[in-house]
Each structure stands twice: as structure tokens, then as C-alpha cells.
Amino acid sequence: MKLFPFILLIIMVFLLAIATFAERSFGTSFVLHHFYGSWWMITLWAAILASAFFLCINKLIKNRKSTFMLHLSFGVILAGAFVSYLTSERGQIHLREGGWTESGIIIPFSLTLNKFELEYYEGTTTPMDYVSHLTLNEGGGGIEVTVSMNNIFKFKGFRFYQASYDKDLKGTVLSVSYDPWGIAITYSGYFLLFLSMLRILFNKKGRFRALLKSLAVICLFFTPFISQAQRTLTEEEAQTFGRLSMFYNGRIVPIDTYACDFTKKITGKSSYKGFNAVQVLAGYIFFPEEWQEEPLIKIKDREIRQFIRNGSGNRLRLSDFFNSGIYKLSNSGFSERHKGMREADEKVGLILVQSAGATMKIFPQGNRWYSMTDDLYSVEDEDTLFISKVLYMVSDLLQKEDHHSVIDLFNKISVYQHKKVEHGSISDSKTQKEILYNRLHAAEILFKINLVLGVFAFVFFIWEILSGRNNKPLNSVLLLQLIFSFIFLSITLALRWYISGHIPLSNSFETMMFAAWFIILITIISNKKSKIFAVAGLFLSGLILLVASLGAMNPQITKLVPVLMSPWLSLHVSLLMISYSLFGFMMFNGIAAITIRLTVKNSDRYIEKLQLISQILLYPALFTLTAGIFVGAVWANVSWGRYWGWDPKEVWALVTMLVYSLAMHTQSLPAFRKPLFFHVFSILAFLTILMTYFGVSLFFGGMHSY
16 A cells, blocks of 8 residues: 555556657647647546645654645645636736727626837847736726736636737737636645645754764866967957947847957857957958868867868868859758757858948847948948948058057947946946956866866765765865865856846856856865765766757747746746756765775765765755645746646656655655765666756757756
């Protein structure tokens, strides 16, 4: 009888995983009808709940109130979801300005759209919020109301959400939700869950405190090569040019930021042969004939390299892609879907537009920004000549090597920008800090040091166990590197926060940086408990920063889309990253335990100690994961009007929570008391986290693919 609910739980885990793959093949409607909303899955959830409830009654009899509360909270949450399924109503309303809805279509009152407007980030045309100004009409009276992203309007149990808008900005689409009972029941379950988790963590007689008592008992920097191969701006000119502002990626940035992205995109690095990123960009803008002969275009695909130019090396010149003026890739025979073809074509196209100045939107007119090649019909007449000619004037002065006049002209562009842009949109202080941020390259630097030092320390950790020695100087080196990494990452994240204007937790790069920062923080705090923390902290942070520095991650700072401008986002992502980091420690402990088992005789006490550490980490890891999931549910309810939508990432987060919850039930599942089994489980269970964080975005997409 004890195993019955766990058998059902494992079956549910497999069914949920299968459903996400079925959605990819057959669509969302199919899985909503045949899986998530089917009678048999609802019955299975009910069976899990009923069987777990009988076990919880036994726990209550044994005075294990905290455990009973925890399981009861899940019952309340599922009951709330079932009530929502039976009683809630949802729909959409499309309104045009001056138009209204008649009562009784979806709602028992009418709405009139007075005005719809887009709010923009200051000095740009990037949307910051969508706002509908409405009049609610009931019984002859009217109420003025506003609905915007993350700002819902509630009236008599109905909740209105900003969903979409018409392209001409004269109409709006509102989502309507009516769920008078389900939300209240579900939120009560969330509250009970929060209380029960706190009670388990701080209960002096609980298993977590007992585990804590048991634990108490037992430079990779390179000197740049200075190249004189091609002409470009001097360092002083590049510094002045890099401080100018431009509109890029939805926000106002220094040219230095665009230059860093351009150079890394083309070369794979942030500099090239001693030339900084601004000098590389300027070379293609002002000296295109010379720079087209520079072999700096990194092409990974071997077939493309062989087709363009036979020979060794993975870097090509721009001129290699042309033969008598004919673009070689246009008749290459490669499919447009060929990844290497797309990569090469994108890089060539990016370089070609530089000489025409098409990407350099450095000339503001209020909240609009123009490049010298844009249509300037709406620009003030006295500005058109300056916009269309000033970069040509810079090029002429560079040919004459009149460097003083070049800097003077760059300064005049700066004066023009401050004069023509919306007041306060360009901050000199923010510009300086963003350029400083561009120079740090924390992920690229720290992953090399931490990963190598982590592997080195792990080898020494095994050697110390074999020899019975303790290398104290190495311990000090590890601690110093951890402190350096923590300070370096803290400065980087703080600068990114200041530059972007929001907590840096909005994309994969930022969350990986935060995860590395948190791992290092936990490592420093817990370093005295066991040396394995320092080893694991360095290795895991290095591994995470390596992933963050890869091309698949997007390090660009962007403005948040309106739906992400919510305080729930920061809490939701923070909790999940904390949990993933702690589960990462458990995974590393598992790898260390198996390695020790294979290399060290009489290693049982070491493996048991590592199991004890992992068991302690399991509690806060699982609880922060659970809290993160349900904080995300609250955010979803505030933003979209539903707290659970069976999005693939939601499903896999739930799968992860269910899988790790098995390890908590050591009384009912005695296999988890065996150290080696526990460690193998910790390694395999971490695959669900990798699937949740990386796999879902790679294979399925969904609402979480921002």
C-alpha cells in the first residue's frame, strides 16, 4: 500500500513527459483534449491525491503535522484547479475606439473603448506598455477604468487583461476571465504550502534539522598582439566614437555596445589582433576596401569554407565571398536551410551594410532615430544635410589623417544628439557604465579560471582522500578565487541591472550568470562544512559560465517586453535559479561519490557524508523549486488570467518537482537511504532540469520562449 501512490506518481511523470512530445507532433489542442483535460488523467490525479491522503492520515496520527500540511496543500491546489476547470469561463473582447460591447455577450455589462495607446521607452519607439482606457456601463452609470499589461481590471468576479491590439492603434483585444471560486481555493493551497515548507525547514524536531546536526558531527589572460595590418580609428578617436549614442536592439546604447556585438558576431571574439571592437567596426565603415582583405570572418562550417576558399583555417576575408563581383553563395547549391549557409550569409550581409551606414541610427529626432541612408522626409530641413553628409566628412578627414578634426566632428555629433533627442533620454553616466560593462567580459574570463581550477581541485580532493593529507595552501587559493569571482560577478550583474533598468533575470544569459553568482555565494558560506563545496562551486560555476559565454546564449541587453515588466518575474526566476543551483551541487556530489567509489578503497564514510550533504540540500532545493513554480502561477494569473496553462516548460518544471519529491520519502522508499542509489538518482534526476531549462526551448518553444 505504501508504494501505490509512488507508482501512480511515476506513471504520471512519464505521461506528462509524453504529452509534451505529443504536443510537438499533434498540436496544443490535441494534448489539452486527449491528455491534460482527459477523464483518465483527471482520474489519475484524483487517485494520487486519495492514496497520498491516506498515508498522510497516518503521518498525522504520528504527530507529523508539517508533513500532513504539505501534502494537504497539494490537495487543496488540485481541488482549486478542478473547481476552475468546472466553473470558470474565459473569452476575448475586441473593441474599437468609440465602439462598445453589449451586455450578455460574455459579460453582464457593456464596455466602451475611449482610447488605446502605446507607451514607449523614453527616447525610443520600443513599446513599454499597452494601455486601454475604457468606460464600464451598468445601470445607466459609467465608470472610467484602465487595463494594461500586468495591470488587470476586476469587476464583480470578472477580470480583464490586455491581450493584443489593432495595428492602426485604434482597437484593443481584452481577455476576460470569470473564476469566482477556483482562484481563491488554489491561492489558499499556495499559502498552506508556503507555511508547511517553512515549518518543515525550521521544525527543531524535523528531519531537516536532524540532518544538519548529523553534518556537524561527522590566469588565463592573453597579451594582445598589436597589428598594423589595416587602417582604422586611433584609440582616442575610437574612444570618442564609441561614446556616441545610437538606437539599437530597441534601446539607446553607446556605439561601443553595437561594436562589441558586431565584432563578436563576425570574429567570435570581442577584439581582433589588438584592435578593439570599435576599431573593427570603424574599419569596415571608413576603410571598407582595406578591411575586406582582412581574414577575420569566422566560419564554423567546413563545407562552406571549402566552397568559398580551399585552404586551412576557419577565417575568411570578405573578398573571398565574391568572384568578379558575383556573390558565390548565391549560386552555391546549398539549401537556404543549411545552417552554415545561413551563418555565412548573415555575416557577409552584416559587414556589407556597414559601409553604407545603414545600421548606424545615430541621428535622433525626438523619439525617432535615423541613419544616413534612411528616408529623411520627416526630418527638419536644416538637419537633413548634416545627417546625410557628416560620416562622409569623417571619412575624408581620416584619409587626410586630420585626427584632431575627426574628434571635433564626433563631438559635434554628440552635441547634435543631446539637442535633438527627447530630454533626458541620453545619460552620460549610463553611457560610461555601459562601456565599462562591455569591457568586463566576466563570463568569458571566469569560466576559464573556475573550470580549470575546479577540475584541478577535484583531482587534488581525490588525492587527499587517498593520501590522508590536507593541502591548506590550495584551500586558501580556492577561497580567494571564489571571493574574486563573487565580487567580479556582483559588479557585472549590478552594472547590467543599472544599464537595463530591470533586475537581470529576463533571458538565458542573465539567469545563467545569476545561477553562477548564487552557486559561488553558497560555496563561500558553506566552505567550512566540507572542501567538496569549494570544488563543486568552482567547477559548477565555471561550467555554467562556459554555457553562458557560448554563442547560443544572448548576452545583449534589451528592453523588457511589456508582459515581463512584473515584480513576479524576478521572484519567480530567482527561486528557480536557486533551486537549480542547489540541485547542481547534488549532481556534483553524486559524480564525486561515484568517482571516489571507483578509485578509493573503504570509501563508504566519504560517500555517506556526501549523501548527507545532498540530503540537506534537497530540502531548500525542492522547496524553492516548488515556490518558484507557484509564484510563476500567480504571475501567469496576473498577466494572462490563468494560473496554469500546460505550457511545455510548466509541464517539465512539474515533472522535475515530482521526480525530486521521490527522494524526500525515505520512509516509504527505503532505496533512497542507500548512499550509492541516492547519488545515482541525483545525477539522473538532474537531466529533468536540463530538459526544463534547455530542452524545452530547443524542442518545443511555447509561452516561455522570450
